[in-house]
Amino acid sequence: MAQLLSSSACFDGHVNKYQHTSAVLGCDMRFTAFLPTHAGAGHTRVPAIFFLSGLTCNEDNFISKSGAPMFAAKHGIALICPDTSPRGVKCKDDTATWDFGEGASYYVDATTDEYKQHYQMHTYVADELFHLVTHFLPIDPSRISVMGHSVGGHGALTVGLHHASKFRCISVFAPMSSAPNCPWGVKALTNLLGPDRDLWARYDAAYLVRTYSGPRKMEILVDQGTNDQFLRDQLHTRMLVDAASENAKNVSFSYRLRAGYDHGYFYVASFVGEHVEWHAKRLV
């Protein structure tokens, strides 16, 4: 069960903030949810989009800054926005830098002694939070998809592809494309999984796109701004395009390039309506 911390009317529905004790992470966690007006009315269960945020974010950024609730309300879809890491758990160096640790867990299940007790965000999102919202909130477990931004885009791809029976489709804004192939990811995976790179493939989104052969064809929408300040050194979005090209049998891939847009929320807000509509066609 989760405790309701706040509730605000928004586009005829509600933005709610919840807190719960996570058994998987071993700490209290918060998440926000937009619930459209008819969710729960007459036992109505609605579809939902999980949104995974990027570095330094928490459960508030997307719901407050993307403008997505308006589109979710229009299509009758819920939004589920988890935090980006365990909080206050005091693991080694996990508050020392902005690109690793608190607010930057990379949606990985850690195996190293320093982090494995708390940094289990992959299982938290895919199993514990999924179970919580489909049991505690009026959400239809058979109509859920996942969306993400930046490192949260990488998270959406890894979570969605590993759990294709739970997530119907995946869309990402300015994703980090391959954790083992960029400085952010190498730092995180070294900490969370140790130096053996053979163990890293489980959290390599581009590799998973290339090798996916799930129960059904996975639909993936990738969005990228051309003026993104992280594109060249961290995101390498082209790696996803190449990976999808090699696995067209199992992956239905769309790529939308946005001339002049950068990495931030003014970019996300400009196109989130298109993304929610894309999800709605697959969920509603």
Add this chain to the structure above:
Amino acid sequence: MAQLLSSSACFDGHVNKYQHTSAVLGCDMRFTAFLPTHAGAGHTRVPAIFFLSGLTCNEDNFISKSGAPMFAAKHGIALICPDTSPRGVKCKDDTATWDFGEGASYYVDATTDEYKQHYQMHTYVADELFHLVTHFLPIDPSRISVMGHSVGGHGALTVGLHHASKFRCISVFAPMSSAPNCPWGVKALTNLLGPDRDLWARYDAAYLVRTYSGPRKMEILVDQGTNDQFLRDQLHTRMLVDAASENAKNVSFSYRLRAGYDHGYFYVASFVGEHVEWHAKRLV
């Protein structure tokens, strides 16, 4: 002139952040502007809405959290978002509490010795910033209006009614209605103008609505959520309704009550599209 600090593409236009040295306030000030795609193209000047934010806000809150750029883009209107007070000027007690001083200047021109050197936000917005954006940016000085939220709603009403030749119309979300008649306002006006209440009428929005007799009928749109946590003790929105009823000759007044909505940005975001459309009919 103002220095461009950052620029992000947004809904085919741009969100720009500027910094300039304010002669009126005696400090450096920042503001953000949304400029629609055609602003400046072929010397095109666009209409603009000034947005005045409430307590604790700065130049970022509205542009990041309201969702207004989408609607402004649709109607080809610029948004001008000033900060809410002078910054870093070290006046007496101006950082001691959240409801007065930095981030909470109430859009007043101070006359007391402690504050008059820097706290001149009324003149800053109505004159200095107005002049700056209509000379420095591709904005049509004859098609400008003002919008505000909470204490910034009070500011929009006082600035707009005192400068009716500059601002074509006024819309406000959850406005503080009368500074001399609520705790926030009494504290601020005592500090900024001194204890003589006869001097306070200049910054009493309800009084100005009641007594306005400007060059033309002023159109005012007031929006209010019924679950607003500040409605009973601070906002007293009904005072604006009463004041407008007594001055129907000079004020065209619309009042939109929103059942179940609170004071925050999820409320503002839910109705800002209606407001921008209302301004567009009067500006475009």
